[in-house]
Amino acid sequence: xxxxxxxVTEPKSDGKEQSPEFGANGGIQAGRYYGHGLPYVPIEHxxxxxxxxxxxxxxxxxxxxxxxxEWLEVQGYGVVETGWTRSALxxxxxxxxxxxxxxxxxxxxxxxxxxxxDRLEKEIIPALKAGFVVLSDRYIFSALxxxxxxGVDRAWLRSLYGFAIAPHLVFYLKIxxxxxxxxxxxxxGMDFWESGMDMKGGDDIYDSFRSYQxxxxxEYASMADEFGFRVLDARRPVDAIQDDLRRQVQAFxxxxxxxxxxxxxxxxxxxx
Amino acid sequence: MGKKKNSxxxxxxxxxxxxxxxDRLLYNIVPxxxxxxIVIADRYAYTAFxxxxxxGVDRAWVRDLYSxxxxxxxxxxxxxxxxxxxxxxMARRIKLKFYEAGMDMGWSLNAQExxxxxxxxxxxxxxxxxxxxxxxxxxxxxxITDQQQIVRxxxxxxxxxxxxxxxxx
Numbered sequence: 001x002x003x004x005x006x007x008v009t010e011p012k013s014d015g016k017e018q019s020p021e022f023g024a025n026g027g028i029q030a031g032r033y034y035g036h037g038l039p040y041v042p043i044e045h046x047x048x049x050x051x052x053x054x055x056x057x058x059x060x061x062x063x064x065x066x067x068x069x070e071w072l073e074v075q076g077y078g079v080v081e082t083g084w085t086r087s088a089l090x091x092x093x094x095x096x097x098x099x100x101x102x103x104x105x106x107x108x109x110x111x112x113x114x115x116x117x118d119r120l121e122k123e124i125i126p127a128l129k130a131g132f133v134v135l136s137d138r139y140i141f142s143a144l145x146x147x148x149x150x151g152v153d154r155a156w157l158r159s160l161y162g163f164a165i166a167p168h169l170v171f172y173l174k175i176x177x178x179x180x181x182x183x184x185x186x187x188x189g190m191d192f193w194e195s196g197m198d199m200k201g202g203d204d205i206y207d208s209f210r211s212y213q214x215x216x217x218x219e220y221a222s223m224a225d226e227f228g229f230r231v232l233d234a235r236r237p238v239d240a241i242q243d244d245l246r247r248q249v250q251a252f253x254x255x256x257x258x259x260x261x262x263x264x265x266x267x268x269x270x271x272x
Numbered sequence: 273m274g275k276k277k278n279s280x281x282x283x284x285x286x287x288x289x290x291x292x293x294x295d296r297l298l299y300n301i302v303p304x305x306x307x308x309x310i311v312i313a314d315r316y317a318y319t320a321f322x323x324x325x326x327x328g329v330d331r332a333w334v335r336d337l338y339s340x341x342x343x344x345x346x347x348x349x350x351x352x353x354x355x356x357x358x359x360x361x362m363a364r365r366i367k368l369k370f371y372e373a374g375m376d377m378g379w380s381l382n383a384q385e386x387x388x389x390x391x392x393x394x395x396x397x398x399x400x401x402x403x404x405x406x407x408x409x410x411x412x413x414x415x416i417t418d419q420q421q422i423v424r425x426x427x428x429x430x431x432x433x434x435x436x437x438x439x440x441x
Contacts, residue, residue, distance in 0.1 A: 038283060040328035089284060104298055106340060110291035117283045159336040163283055 028166045028228065031128075035162020041125060043165060047258055048128030050165060051249060052139035055173030056216050057194040058184040059234045060241070064173070065135050067242050068249065072133055076260030077253070080127040082119050083137035089122075090115035098193065105150045112143050113160055120164065128165075131258060140164045141172075141227060145219040149212070150199065169252055170227060171245060173234035177214050184209075280376065282327035289320055290337055297341060305342065317341045318349070318401050326393035327377060346430045347405065348423060349398060350412035354391050358384065 028034065031046070051068075053061045069079050085094045094111055127134050140161045147157050175183075184190060192198075195205050196212025224231060232244055280288070301311050317338040324334045361368065368383040370376065374390025375383060401407055408426050410419055 036330035036333040038328075039330050040282060089279060104294075106294045106298065107291050110287055110294055114284050114287040114291060117281070117287055121281045121283065156336065156339060159333065162333055163330075 030166050030168040032166055033162065034164050034166055035159060037165075038121070038163050041121065043125060043128065046125075046128040047131040048134060049169075049253070049256060049258055050124065050128065050134045050136060050139075050167035051169045051171070052136040052141075052167040053171045053173065054138055054141045054220070054229065055234060056142075056175070056180065056213055056220065057191075058180060058187065059173045059175050060183075060238065061137055061173060063238055064241060064245060065137050067238075068245055069135055071246055072135075072249070077258070078127075078130070078132040079135060080123065080132045081135045081137065082123050084112070084142065085115055087115045087118035087122070089118040105147065105152060109143070109147045109152055109157070109160070116140060116143065116161070117163060124165070133253075133258070136167065139167060139170065141170070141220065141223055141229075144223065145216050148219045149196070149215040166227075168256075169249065170229050171248075172220060172224060172229035172231050173241070174220075174231050175217075175234040177210055177217060179235050180213060181206075181210065280371070282324065282329050282376075285327065285371070285376075286320065286324040286329050286334060286337070289324075293317065293320070293338070294340065301342065313344070316344060316347065318347060318398070318405065318407065321401055322394045322397035325397050326374070326390060345433075346426060347407045348410055348426065349402060349407040350410050350419070351395075351398070352412040354388055354395065356413055357391065358387060 031043070031050070033043070037043075053065055053068075055061050065081065069081060072079050085091050090111060094115060097108070097111060124134050124136075144154075144157050144161065148154055184194075190205050190209045192205075194213075195209035196215075197205065197208055199208075199212060201208050201211055220229075223229065230248060232241055234241060301313065304311050320338060321331075321334055325331050368387050373383045373387040374393075375386050377386070377390060379389045380386040398407075402409055410422050410426075412419060414422075
């Protein structure tokens with residue numbers, strides 16, 4: 001239960017190599033790198049937008065994203081979706097690692113960061129450049145939360161993800177653990193990783209799920225101000241949440257420079 | 273797997289190597305250190321500092337990435353001019369590997385030329401590391417027996433120090 005107290009499993013960024021705070025250069029700016037970024041990939045003035053939907057397992061993210069995507073596409077926006085462990089590079093490796101028992105929390109954190117970096121450079125940045133709306137099912141915050149509850153140093157995690165781009169909008173689907181438990185149980189049951197069974201808090205999956213998800217929810221809550229989450233009450237009906245999402249996305253996009261391919265009043269493109 | 277498809281970016285290249293390093297650190301380096309043994313590592317985090325920065329990764333980011341590593345008690349840097357290393361590789365008829373030659377950077381389609389450009393940047397970074405981290409430089413153009421004598425002297429001196437103590441980077 002007690003984590004092994006070696007000096008290597010808990011990365012520290014104290015001492016002279018202090019990691020820069022996120023947005024140290026004048027606060028977090030949407031569409032800019034959080035930290036050091038990718039020096040070899042300039043991203044200024046890319047027209048696309050990143051909209052991230054965050055929240056714990058079973059909170060209804062994918063349902064909301066599917067509805068939001070359809071609505072955006074009907075309005076003529078180009079939409080690209082991305083989500084964790086969907087990178088071509090890392091997906092097989094991560095699946096393999098999850099099914100075996102050879103990884104510790106540090107290597108897990110690094111594998112997930114690799115997956116994110118691959119998707120950032122191969123999917124997200126090209127889509128931003130081409131003027132797409134990128135809908136991200138989870139963003140770096142889930143990775144920060146999961147690693148944070150496992151005792152990985154928070155300053156080190158923020159430096160690690162300093163290559164990430166701050167989304168233009170981050171929606172956080174907030175739920176309480178009791179509602180979450182009932183929802184997960186009636187949908188598909190509790191899964192090993194979502195229950196934090198790797199943290200070895202006991203053999204009872206229900207107790208483990210409750211305690212792990214409670215910690216995760218606290219971790220998300222602590223990031224809300226830091227990263228400017230727009231908090232949505234996820235206990236409401238799907239449609240009510242979706243209405244909220246659309247209203248806020250609409251307000252943001254209509255004030256932005258992003259273009260659609262069928263703006264109202266614009267003549268349709270004539271076939272040549 | 274990623275390497276074969278030539279699909280790594282400088283950052284995923286860096287992160288995958290850090291993952292591999294973290295695994296080896298926890299399984300192969302820390303346990304013998306705890307048991308009071310001597311660990312000889314063929315390359316360490318400094319390789320990443322030089323190689324990844326030569327690829328364009330941020331210098332401070334990669335140092336912070338590896339801040340979970342144990343700082344070595346002694347680091348030997350075998351310094352050799354590019355021509356010598358290239359000659360040695362050619363003499364052994366070793367085909368230059370894609371990433372080793374920095375072919376992923378697209379600086380040259382010719383492997384030797386690419387190697388020369390890439391390794392030039394790597395060596396510049398190593399020179400920076402020598403002062404930043406106090407690496408002990410061994411002139412790798414010398415005869416092997418001479419180099420080995422220097423290495424043994426450096427190691428002996430290190431072992432005579434009162435206590436072996438692992439310190440975080």
